[in-house]
Amino acid sequence: MVTTKRYHLAQRPAGVPDDETFALREVELDDPAGGEVLVKLRYLSVDPYMRGRMDAGESYAEPWEVGDPLRGAAVGEVVDETGTDFESGDTVVGNMTWAEYHLADASELQRIETGALPVSTALGVVGMPGRTAYFGTREVLEPRAGDTVVVSAAAGAVGSVVGQLAKLQGAKVIGFAGSDEKCEVVEAEFGFDACINYESTDDYVAALADAAPEGVDGYFDNVGGPITDAVFSHLNVDARVAVCGQIALYNAEEQPTGPRKLAKLIETRARVEGLLVGDYAPRFEQATADLAEWVAAGEIQYRETVTEGLENAPDAFLGLFEGENVGKQVVKVSD
Numbered sequence: 001m002v003t004t005k006r007y008h009l010a011q012r013p014a015g016v017p018d019d020e021t022f023a024l025r026e027v028e029l030d031d032p033a034g035g036e037v038l039v040k041l042r043y044l045s046v047d048p049y050m051r052g053r054m055d056a057g058e059s060y061a062e063p064w065e066v067g068d069p070l071r072g073a074a075v076g077e078v079v080d081e082t083g084t085d086f087e088s089g090d091t092v093v094g095n096m097t098w099a100e101y102h103l104a105d106a107s108e109l110q111r112i113e114t115g116a117l118p119v120s121t122a123l124g125v126v127g128m129p130g131r132t133a134y135f136g137t138r139e140v141l142e143p144r145a146g147d148t149v150v151v152s153a154a155a156g157a158v159g160s161v162v163g164q165l166a167k168l169q170g171a172k173v174i175g176f177a178g179s180d181e182k183c184e185v186v187e188a189e190f191g192f193d194a195c196i197n198y199e200s201t202d203d204y205v206a207a208l209a210d211a212a213p214e215g216v217d218g219y220f221d222n223v224g225g226p227i228t229d230a231v232f233s234h235l236n237v238d239a240r241v242a243v244c245g246q247i248a249l250y251n252a253e254e255q256p257t258g259p260r261k262l263a264k265l266i267e268t269r270a271r272v273e274g275l276l277v278g279d280y281a282p283r284f285e286q287a288t289a290d291l292a293e294w295v296a297a298g299e300i301q302y303r304e305t306v307t308e309g310l311e312n313a314p315d316a317f318l319g320l321f322e323g324e325n326v327g328k329q330v331v332k333v334s335d
Contacts, residue, residue: 002028003028004026004027004029004101005024005026006026006027006069006100007069007314008068009054009065009070010023010067012055017314018318019314024311027099029103030103035084035105036082036104037078037086037092037103037106038078038079038081039074039078039092039101041334042074042075042334043332044096044310044333045123045124045329046072046330046331048247049061069098069099073093073095073127074093074094074096074333075091075092075093077090084106091111091112091113092111092112093110093123094108100333115296117295120332121302121304124327124328125157125295126291126295128277129157129158130157131284132158132244133162134161134165134290134291136158137161137166140240143166143218145169145170146171147166148173148214148218150175150212150216150218150219151163151219152223152228152231153176153222153247154175154176154182154186154192155177155185155186155303156327157329159220160302161291161300163191163192166218171217173193175190176223177195177198178323179199180197183195185326204229205233208230208234214236215235216234216239217240218239218241218242219231219242221241221244223245223246224247225246225256233264241270241271241273243272243273243274244275247321302328303326303328304327305326306331307331308331309332312331316329316330
């Protein structure tokens with residue numbers, strides 16, 4: 001039997017979550033029964049979609065009940081198992097609790113080898129965010145040489161990879177990010193042609209007119225809100241829009257009604273398509289292999305923001321909504 005610290009949903013947040021949303025508890029885990037694996041977590045992922053799981057309403061991800069352990073993608077080391085194909089010392093990835101140790105059914109885990117890359121990249125550039133960018137770019141945006149592609153949250157785990165994949169296809173890429181420092185990373189490291197600091201820019205429509213005078217052929221939407229309104233004003237005929245996230249709205253207690261932009265879709269015959277990476281699960285292996293190859297070759301760059309200590313996981317999560325991270329936000333639980 002193992003004793004572990006574990007985070008639970010203490011109460012549903014009204015608007016922005018705060019410290020009262022999270023409860024760190026000490027719990028005991030049984031020894032693995034048949035087909036179970038005990039994992040010591042090394043890194044856990046915090047992601048914007050988790051905010052929707054804190055509400056009782058319908059979402060594409062099943063909501064947590066008050067009192068439930070918080071869960072998400074995590075990487076860890078097998079320390080015990082019973083009747084499985086895993087061995088002690090194996091590195092595994094799966095959907096685990098925010099905890100020091102997690103007891104899982106073996107079917108919920110995958111053995112991983114990241115080679116020269118840190119194991120944390122299995123939660124980022126070669127994990128779910130990277131695969132989201134891979135399929136969203138290749139299957140929805142379909143960038144072509146000479147296209148202009150706009151990416152919101154361009155300094156984030158998904159957006160940074162989207163822009164680089166579009167560049168590999170010969171597109172011009174414009175990003176939105178929340179500081180001059182982030183825009184410098186977006187341009188200098190991730191290779192975007194331009195980046196707009198949405199915090200210091202009053203007129204997004206005018207800023208886009210300067211950065212993309214030829215209009216927008218593809219838009220990867222991670223945020224929604226006024227940035228998306230502005231991009232819609234610049235869509236070209238036959239533009240493609242991939243709706244991946246709406247982080248600007250996740251903490252809204254009432255959904256705001258913005259300017260009516262659908263008429264622009266009639267004019268441009270643009271295609272707007274929602275994106276859930278889980279729909280592409282049968283092809284994850286190929287996506288991961290391709291991404292790892294491009295990273296190894298230096299064709300895709302990545303960043304990670306690492307928060308030390310399980311006790312700081314709520315702060316890392318809340319920081320996502322303040323734009324504190326560059327690249328993938330992970331929490332280091334143990335060495």
